[in-house]
Amino acid sequence: MTPAEDLADLAEHFRRAPDTFTASPLYQALCRIVAGDEPALELMRGRRPGQQPSFLLFGAVQYLLLSGVEHELREFYASIAGTPARDPAFVGPVFVDFCRQHRPQIEELVGTRLVQSNVARRALALRFALAALRGAVDGPVHLVEVGASAGFHLYVDRYGYRLGGRVFGPPDARFTIESEWRGDSPPDLSSLPGIASRTGVDLNPIDVLDRDQRRWLRALVWPEDRVAAGLLDAALEQAVAEPVRIIRGDAIDVCPELGRQLPQDEARLVFHAATRMHVPAERRAAFDRAIDAMGDTGPLYHVWLEPASAPHDGSSAQENCLTWHVPGSTRPINLIRAEGHLRWMAPLNG
Ligand SMILES: C[S@@+](CC[C@H](N)C(=O)[O-])C[C@H]1O[C@@H](n2cnc3c(N)ncnc32)[C@H](O)[C@@H]1O
Structure with missing residues (x-):
């Protein structure tokens, strides 16, 4: 596949992806932004074969926010800002700016991590x-x-x-x-x-005792789904115990x-x-x-x-x-x- 074909496939993936994120208005909004933003699509070029691009990109971004990276984007994440978070209708330029500022870190995560959401x-x-x-x-x-x-x-x-x-x-x-x-x-x-x-x-x-790996699992939970986040923490404790x-x-x-x-x-x-x-x-x-x-x-x-x-x-x-x-x-x-x-x-x- 040529780089141009890969970018076209990625754009198509993000155009369709809002149907996947039925319970996440934030990710639905982000999908539409990424689909039309070539620098954001380019971030995904180094992903490992088969990895679902939208889960991976949004996981990488939320992982950085959960790690403490300071940026206005935090205000849009219920997982970080609490509810209600800011209206996703306004997230576009903020997300694009975050990706521009943190390009190397996002590329590194996209190139090395796997979509491992454990539901x-x-x-x-x-x-x-x-x-x-x-x-x-x-x-x-x-x-x-x-x-x-x-x-x-x-x-x-x-x-x-x-x-x-x-x-x-x-x-x-x-x-x-x-x-x-x-x-x-x-x-x-x-x-x-x-x-x-x-x-x-x-x-x-996943090593359930490793803080970084636990954070990666948390980063893969859709930000609005606080029930899933609670279940993740409880299931991690079960896995540690047995x-x-x-x-x-x-x-x-x-x-x-x-x-x-x-x-x-x-x-x-x-x-x-x-x-x-x-x-x-x-x-x-x-x-x-x-x-x-x-x-x-x-x-x-x-x-x-x-x-x-x-x-x-x-x-x-x-x-x-x-x-x-x-x-x-x-x-x-x-x-x-x-x-x-x-x-x-x-x-x-x-
Ligand atoms: C999206 S997660 C789903 C985890 C779990 N099955 C769930 O439903 O919560 C997919 C998992 O499959 C693993 N995986 C993907 N391809 C695999 C393969 N060929 N052999 C073994 N594991 C694989 C990934 O590393 C990842 O942990």
Whole structure:
């Protein structure tokens, strides 16, 4: 791709991105500004392959603000200025000035960091899939998360949940994940199979004790979403209290061997959310094959929540759906409708 083509692609990405940031008026405004500002687009030229440009740029900028960089831009961030922050309608020239002043720092972050947003609320999706295994598997299941980041979802059975009027999870949970149920009667997710082991895989596992890495995770939370910021802090404490194994490496390399290491013939549930979308398009088939290979040594349930990206390019998989492949098949089966950040869930026919 030529530099001019890359810039054109980036401009198109930022033109479309406001649809992604539905709950962030600030990021919606910033997308429109960046789409029409060549120096801001140029900042993204050194990003690592596959990384989603808007998440990465906005993460880098918020990271600098959270690090204490003084600039008028702070006033527009609810995460820093509190609510109400300044009206995003006026952020344009302030943002452009910030990018001009802090160009080298932004380029450095964009070139070295990964989009690693760890959204604790997505544990609800994994809980739904685990609950769907009741009756299907006899013994406990091995849980693997690909693209685990700090590993929050591997504690799926430790959190409390409130979905519709229904409450489940251990009574002494550190915190509760709440989600709207857009249907008649919410599903009962109180009973899960046992979890035989928990393993994450990530290009760059987050060290939850490292202040800088914690700040990077905070910087990836949309500024207005104070609920997500609170959940992030609580989930970090859970991760500090009970470390899990997260293998460093590309899932393409790690998964086949990890599958072989799991006890023969024991069921394994492999989950990924907002991860395949960051795998460069030309490597996605290899990513799918690597996960499939985990089914060579035991029954594989492959579950995902991925926007606009389905393993094996399954045509019946749809956006805003939790979907899986069951053992012996690569036919995607939708399990439940779920907003990408689990703000709501709904029945398939709802
Ligand atoms: C946007 S984060 C999502 C984290 C978590 N799954 C969630 O939903 O909260 C994507 C994660 O996938 C990891 N990742 C991306 N490509 C990967 C690959 N090929 N192999 C392993 N991890 C990968 C990134 O490092 C990052 O931590």
